[in-house]
Amino acid sequence: MRTRLVLIASLCLSASLSAAGGWKLYPAAKPDPKLPHVLIVGDSICNAYRHTVVAKLKGKANVDAWVTPYHIAAPQLMKRYKEILAATTYDVIHFNHGLHGFGDRIPKGKYVEILETYVVEMKKLAPQATIIWCATTPVNKKGDNAVLDPVQNPIVIKRNALATELMKRHDIPVTDLYTLVAGKPELRAKPADPYHYNGAGRKLQGEMIADVLSKILDLKK
DSSP states (O other): OOOOOOOOOOOOOOSSSSSSSSSEEEEEESTTTTTTTTEESSSSSHHHHHHHHHHTTTTTEEEEEEEEOOOEEEEEEEHHHHHHHHHHHHHEEEEEOGGGGGGTTTTOOHHHHHHHHHHHHHHHTTTTTTEEEOOOOOOOEEEEEEETTTTTHHHHHHHHHHHHHHHHTTTEEEEOOHHHTTGGGGOOOOOOOSSSSSHHHHHHEEEEEHHHHHHHHTTOO
C-alpha cells in the first residue's frame, strides 16, 4: 500500500459547523489505491475549504477530512489522532489547532510547551511524515468585517508568532494562512460572524493549501 499524505489544517472557533455535516472523519470518496492520501483535520473553517482541496487534488491524492472541535490541550485530541494514524501510514501532516484554544482551555504561559509536546508526539506517531504547521486565521470584530477583534486577534497573532518560532526549531515548514486572508474584509462571511469566510474566502484558502500539498507530493515522487 502506498503511504498516505495527511493534511492537518486549521482549527478555528465555531459553536457549530456552518457547512453541512458535523464533527467527524470524512473519508475520500472512491479512493484510488495508487494515489497518496490526504487527511484534512480542522474545525468549521476546514470543513468549508475541504471541498476545494478535494477538487484541486483530484487525480493526485485521495483526500480525507477530520472535522474536529479539539484544541491542543484537549485529551481527546491525541487519543483520536492515535486511532487515525495507527490505521494508515502517512506522508505529510499539515496541521493547526488554534482558535478553539481561547479562554482558559490552554493555561496561561503554557501554549508553547503544550504545542511542542504535541509536535513531538506527532513525530513519534508518524515518524515517516513531513509535518507542516498552518497559521491560525484572523478573528474580526463582530459586526465589522474591516476591524480585527481587539481581544481575540492579538492572541492569534502572538500564538502564530510563538508557533512559527517553535516550528523553526523543529524544522517544520509553515503555511501562512493568516497573512493570506488578513486585511481582506471582502473575503469574510456576514459581519455578525467574526470567524468564517464567504465562498471566495473558502476557495482561496483551499487553493493555497492544495498548492502546498501538491508541491510536497511532487517532491516525494
